[in-house]
Amino acid sequence: MISWPSERAAMANLLDKFGEGVVACVMDSYDYVRALEKVLPAIKSVKLQKGGFLVLRPDSGDPIETVLQALRAAESTFGVTVNSKGYKVPNGVGVIQGDGINDVTLNSILAAVEHAGFSAECVAFGMGGGLLQKVHRDTMSFATKLSYVKLADGTERDVMKVPKTDSAKSSLPGRLAVVPAHNGLPVVVPHDHPDVDVRGNLMQVVFDG
Structure with missing residues (x-):
């Protein structure tokens, strides 16, 4: 994302190349809220033209709030369909949360998602060190980044x-x-x-x- 002149250009390129399938996009490289409120609507036409499934990926901040923010942004930009159980499902968009996930936070996120009226099918989860002894890259504050x-x-x-x-x-x-x-x-x-x-x-x- 950060190698491109703008997040909009990066997302448009991502969708142009892979948008016909399932494609996940990091949303917090700079300003997560701005990316959801400004950049996501700006690439709406490309997303709809390609017709695939876009997965929004927050990677920092409070896990509960960031997931809800993404779902609300997806609803605002792409609309929702209400499933047979009465819960909202954003059209062609989902969220994956992989930061700060363990058995406690996962349940808390799903409870908040349900309370907000969204279906659990809207959210996927990733977990690395949390499946082991929570010895992971954050233990030593280590990550490899493009510079x-x-x-x-x-x-x-x-x-x-x-x-x-x-x-x-x-x-x-x-x-x-x-x-x-x-x-x-x-x-x-x-x-x-x-x-x-x-x-x-x-x-x-x-x-x-």
Whole structure:
């Protein structure tokens, strides 16, 4: 998402290429609420033209509130159908929640979804470390994120994820290096930082496509 000039352009491209099937899209790269209220309606025509199933994916913030916000946005933009049990089902759109999921939060989310009048069929869940001993990437606040892109026309751009709903998930922008600090611990610095020449870059190229 963040490698594109705008979220709208990224979503439109995603739908253009894969919109005839089931396609999931991260919605919280910058401003989750804005993406739901402004970007989603802006790509409505592309979604309807392709006719597939769009899955909205929040990835930060309060799990209950973010799921409900996505369902309400889907209802507002695409409308709903009431199923045989009397619950609302957004037309051609669902939500997947994978952040902060365990047996307690999952039940809480489904209860809130039901209370809001939506069907449980609207929401899918993902769970990684929560299925084990909750030892996962958040234990050490670790994640691999895109930080720099060079486009086909030669344009270079630093990029970073800055979710408004969780500043702790902000990532570092630009070309980076890792140098050993005075205390022996590795420190991330810009690739052209003076310390890189003095102490060396601990990063190694693993794949160069």
